Amino acid sequence: MTLDALLASKEMVLVCGSGGVGKTTLAASMALSAAVHQGGKVLVLTVDPAKRLADALGVGALGNQATRVSAEAFERVGVTPRGELWAAMLDTKAGWDDLIRRHAPNAEVRDSVLSNPLYQNITSRFVHSHDYLAMEQLHEVHASGGYDLVVVDTPPSRNALDVLDAPSRMVEFFGSRLLKWLTVPYRSRLFNVASKPFTQIADRVLGSHFLQDIAQFFILFQAMEKGFVARAREVEALLGDPRTTFVVVSTLEAAPAHEAVFLARELVHRDYQLGAIVANRVMPRALTSRAASTSAKRLAEAAGTTTLATDVAEALDADAGDVANVLTEVATRFHDVALVATREAERRAELASLAPQVLDVEALQSDVHDLSGLLAIVDNLRR
Amino acid sequence: MDLLDRQLIFVTGKGGVGKTSVAAALGLLAARSGRHTLVCEMDGKGALGPALDTVALEFEPRALGDGLSGMAMNTEDALREYLRLFVRLPLVARIGPLARTFDFVADAAPGVKEILGVGKLAYEVRERHYDIVIVDAEASGHIVAQVAAPRVISELVQVGMVRDQTRWMLDILEDPTRTGIVVVTTPEEMPIAETIDLLGRLDAQTGVAPVAVVANRVLPALFDRKESDVVARLDQVEDLLAGAAGPGVREVVVAAQLTEARRAVGAGHLERLRGALPDALPVLYVPELFTRATGRRVVALVAEALGQELDVQ
Numbered sequence: 034m035t036l037d038a039l040l041a042s043k044e045m046v047l048v049c050g051s052g053g054v055g056k057t058t059l060a061a062s063m064a065l066s067a068a069v070h071q072g073g074k075v076l077v078l079t080v081d082p083a084k085r086l087a088d089a090l091g092v093g094a095l096g097n098q099a100t101r102v103s104a105e106a107f108e109r110v111g112v113t114p115r116g117e118l119w120a121a122m123l124d125t126k127a128g129w130d131d132l133i134r135r136h137a138p139n140a141e142v143r144d145s146v147l148s149n150p151l152y153q154n155i156t157s158r159f160v161h162s163h164d165y166l167a168m169e170q171l172h173e174v175h176a177s178g179g180y181d182l183v184v185v186d187t188p189p190s191r192n193a194l195d196v197l198d199a200p201s202r203m204v205e206f207f208g209s210r211l212l213k214w215l216t217v218p219y220r221s222r223l224f225n226v227a228s229k230p231f232t233q234i235a236d237r238v239l240g241s242h243f244l245q246d247i248a249q250f251f252i253l254f255q256a257m258e259k260g261f262v263a264r265a266r267e268v269e270a271l272l273g274d275p276r277t278t279f280v281v282v283s284t285l286e287a288a289p290a291h292e293a294v295f296l297a298r299e300l301v302h303r304d305y306q307l308g309a310i311v312a313n314r315v316m317p318r319a320l321t322s323r324a325a326s327t328s329a330k331r332l333a334e335a336a337g338t339t340t341l342a343t344d345v346a347e348a349l350d351a352d353a354g355d356v357a358n359v360l361t362e363v364a365t366r367f368h369d370v371a372l373v374a375t376r377e378a379e380r381r382a383e384l385a386s387l388a389p390q391v392l393d394v395e396a397l398q399s400d401v402h403d404l405s406g407l408l409a410i411v412d413n414l415r416r
Numbered sequence: 417m418d419l420l421d422r423q424l425i426f427v428t429g430k431g432g433v434g435k436t437s438v439a440a441a442l443g444l445l446a447a448r449s450g451r452h453t454l455v456c457e458m459d460g461k462g463a464l465g466p467a468l469d470t471v472a473l474e475f476e477p478r479a480l481g482d483g484l485s486g487m488a489m490n491t492e493d494a495l496r497e498y499l500r501l502f503v504r505l506p507l508v509a510r511i512g513p514l515a516r517t518f519d520f521v522a523d524a525a526p527g528v529k530e531i532l533g534v535g536k537l538a539y540e541v542r543e544r545h546y547d548i549v550i551v552d553a554e555a556s557g558h559i560v561a562q563v564a565a566p567r568v569i570s571e572l573v574q575v576g577m578v579r580d581q582t583r584w585m586l587d588i589l590e591d592p593t594r595t596g597i598v599v600v601t602t603p604e605e606m607p608i609a610e611t612i613d614l615l616g617r618l619d620a621q622t623g624v625a626p627v628a629v630v631a632n633r634v635l636p637a638l639f640d641r642k643e644s645d646v647v648a649r650l651d652q653v654e655d656l657l658a659g660a661a662g663p664g665v666r667e668v669v670v671a672a673q674l675t676e677a678r679r680a681v682g683a684g685h686l687e688r689l690r691g692a693l694p695d696a697l698p699v700l701y702v703p704e705l706f707t708r709a710t711g712r713r714v715v716a717l718v719a720e721a722l723g724q725e726l727d728v729q
Contacts, residue, residue, distance in 0.1 A: 051431060051432060052430060052431020052432045052555065053430055053431050053432025053433065053602075053604075053606065053607065054432065083605050083606050083609065084609065085605075151572075234499065234503060236576070237503065237576065237577055238502075238503065238576055238577050238578050239528070239573060239576050239578055240573050240574060240575040240576030240578075240579065241576075242573075242574050242575060243572060243573040243574070243576065246572070284432075286432075287710060288432065288463065289432060316671075316674070317667070317670055317674075319666075319667045319670075320667050320670070320671055322664060322667060323664075324662065324663060324664030324667070325664040325665075325666075325667035325668060325671075326664070327662055327664055328658075328661045328662040328663065328664030328665040328666075328667070328668050329661075329664070329665075329668045331660065331661035331662055331665075332657065332660065332661035332665055332668060335660040335661055341656070341657075341660045344653075344656055345653050345656055345657070348652070348653045348656060349646060349649050349652065349653060351642070351645070351646050351649075352642065355642050355643045355646055356646055358639075358643055359639065359643050359646045359647055359650070360657075362638050362639070362672075363647065363650070363668060363669070363671075363672040364661075364668065366638070366671075366672070366675070367668045367671055367672070369706035370671040370672075370674075370675055370706070371671070372706055372707075372708060373706060374671075376708060396674055396678070398673070398674060398677035398678070398681075399677065399681055400604075400605050400681060402605075
């Protein structure tokens with residue numbers, strides 16, 4: 034199995050992993066790879082791209098609207114893609130507004146919800162709305178049939194599993210005691226034997242007015258239950274669909290790798306397809322070789338003798354003193370870097386036992402914020 | 417005033433930058449300086465316990481030795497304690513199933529879950545159970561909702577006990593001599609962009625003061641400009657070097673160039689960070705630790721670096 038084979042056989046790719054490992058960049062790279070090498074219409078749905086990357090992809094200003102990466106942009110990096118690359122950014126607020134418009138049974142409910150003072154506060158936070166929205170939009174673009182492949186970057190969550198749980202939580206919320214309790218009339222709540230003590234406590238602590246405000250909002254919200262629940266179930270089904278695959282991204286540092294192991298196991302446990310693990314920003318593996326550490330030792334000794342420094346200085350037209358300093362530092366510090374590389378190799382081996390393939394992306398010398406940077410990653414992924 | 421002279425410190429930052437290590441290290445430093453110290457994990461990841469070489473922390477604070485105690489926030493336990501302390505509910509056991517319902521309310525209603533957490537922390541400060549409480553807080557995406565909860569609640573809730581309690585919470589949280597936020601970042605593009613963005617949102621939406629930025633995993637500058645230029649061209653003299661040190665020298669050069677390039681990019685990001693911060697806000701530098709160690713040994717190294725920056729032993 035290669036990346037090409039994986040991307041060619043799937044319609045949806047969910048890119049997940051812990052924060053800061055480069056999910057957005059990898060999602061964009063995989064979409065780019067498919068658009069360049071395989072053709073078809075490919076969409077990358079990003080969540081929170083770095084500004085320069087967003088600019089390079091032409092997203093940012095337009096919210097939910099998908100934009101096509103222009104032919105000129107590809108020309109500038111000397112690439113003729115076989116297909117089309119489209120990009121869109123997830124906008125939670127606009128996404129929620131869309132959902133309300135879609136599921137509201139009538140204009141009255143729609144307008145009351147959208148203008149409710151609690152609405153914005155609640156949608157931005159409750160039941161992991163970011164996570165749900167990402168899943169929801171994946172469903173939306175997939176159902177539209179407009180793309181051959183959709184690659185989704187998942188939101189930075191406290192827990193990477195939150196993304197997977199988001200649809201079932203949405204369903205659970207509509208069936209919850211909370212909603213039932215909140216949406217019965219206040220008076221019957223007060224006289225209901227089962228909920229009376231709770232009502233009294235809640236009233237005393239939070240004030241009945243606040244509870245009424247919340248209840249009002251959820252009564253409106255409940256009117257949309259049918260649409261929301263049906264949709265959340267569809268979204269959940271999509272996660273286990275044979276056309277969907279997951280790619281777990283991680284660096285080989287301790288904490289992200291630990292979370293990646295956990296996430297990969299959980300995906301398998303849930304019978305979701307784990308297509309690949311991407312090890313991002315890894316040190317070249319050759320750094321762990323015995324030849325390299327031997328050479329570092331010998332270089333440290335040779336740096337002390339004047340001839341090597343003089344020869345190098347002459348070849349580079351540099352100061353011999355500077356060169357001697359550099360060679361000494363480079364040789365003695367090699368051990369530090371090799372140590373990191375060794376540690377990474379150990380963690381990589383653990384990840385490799387969990388997925389059908391591990392793709393390495395070597396640490397690059399600069400940040401990735403344009404198409405040529407993404408293409409460098411594509412080269413790594415397809416190696 | 418010194419960072420550790422405050423009573424409540426929230427440590428936040430983008431996911432993956434090492435905020436747990438920094439929070440644990442500040443905890444060690446505070447405890448070592450003789451302060452009775454509580455470290456508290458907020459995000460339920462269970463990382464703070466292992467960072468201090470102990471099992472997962474629980475709501476009930478546990479002594480970790482040398483004047484340091486640790487706990488993990490849990491909304492349901494915080495609610496139980498709240499009801500016991502303030503509502504004086506005689507039979508706490510009776511609210512068992514109700515606590516679960518309340519958890520749902522807390523999930524949906526703005527600020528309720530947050531205020532239980534932040535309220536518990538402020539309560540520990542108010543009661544002076546500890547000299548300092550150091551919080552391994554939510555990541556930068558969630559911290560504003562956390563520390564702004566008392567404000568949000570006091571605006572949304574017109575009457576009731578919670579509203580009255582937001583007053584003393586705000587007195588503690590919005591006093592920069594008592595409460596401060598430490599933002600952890602690494603010298604990389606996104607964490608730094610998020611740090612700058614977070615400082616703006618803290619200022620706009622909360623009254624809680626940022627007191628320091630910690631730049632974590634900073635590669636040391638080993639070379640001046642001329643030397644750095646030599647490093648960048650070492651691959652041109654690979655044959656010469658291989659003649660003296662063997663064929664493996666190629667990897668030695670690759671390692672040096674990669675590290676030096678990363679350092680230079682990071683230095684650019686740090687410069688941008690410094691330029692975007694108010695002059696009064698200090699940046700504390702913690703070097704990249706090339707170590708195989710984990711847990712408390714790493715935290716001790718971070719503490720040592722932070723101790724030098726803060727001028728405490």
